[in-house]
Amino acid sequence: MKPSTQRIDEATGRYLPIIYPEELPHWEGLRARRLVLQRCNACHGTWFPIGPTCPHCLSPEFAWAQMSGRGVIHNYVVFHKAWTPWLEKRVPYAVIQVELDEGPRLTTNLLDCPVGEVGIGLRVVAAYEDITDGITLLQFKPDTEASGKRHV
Numbered sequence: 001m002k003p004s005t006q007r008i009d010e011a012t013g014r015y016l017p018i019i020y021p022e023e024l025p026h027w028e029g030l031r032a033r034r035l036v037l038q039r040c041n042a043c044h045g046t047w048f049p050i051g052p053t054c055p056h057c058l059s060p061e062f063a064w065a066q067m068s069g070r071g072v073i074h075n076y077v078v079f080h081k082a083w084t085p086w087l088e089k090r091v092p093y094a095v096i097q098v099e100l101d102e103g104p105r106l107t108t109n110l111l112d113c114p115v116g117e118v119g120i121g122l123r124v125v126a127a128y129e130d131i132t133d134g135i136t137l138l139q140f141k142p143d144t145e146a147s148g149k150r151h152v
């Protein structure tokens, strides 16, 4: 996999993430259906977004580590307006902030769930959406193994 500065997929009109060289292990993990984030060698904390030092103890020593891919919706918003033509077929859709079981929070989308069933505390599990031949996005879907369990 290579870094990418392509902003829009010409085939679909969908916006694409910019992929920086220091992020490649994360993106390659997503391609392989694994959620890989940085884990500090000193304090063992994990974090997101990707950065050069541990935000917990400021150590620059880290390793890439596979996360469980499970977490809980910490916050969310439902979009009813399509801000780009590509989104017209997706509205209404939920943008969620997931707190991973390992601690980091990240902003993503919730798939396979009617927007009326989205809620804070809903258990979710990572889902992987191939959006181009080379880019896979991290998304989430309800964790059916944890259905009915809410962590608030």
Ligand SMILES: [Zn+2]
Pocket (backbone or CB within 6 Å): 040, 041, 042, 043, 044, 045, 054, 055, 056, 057, 058, 059
């Ligand atoms: Zn640390």
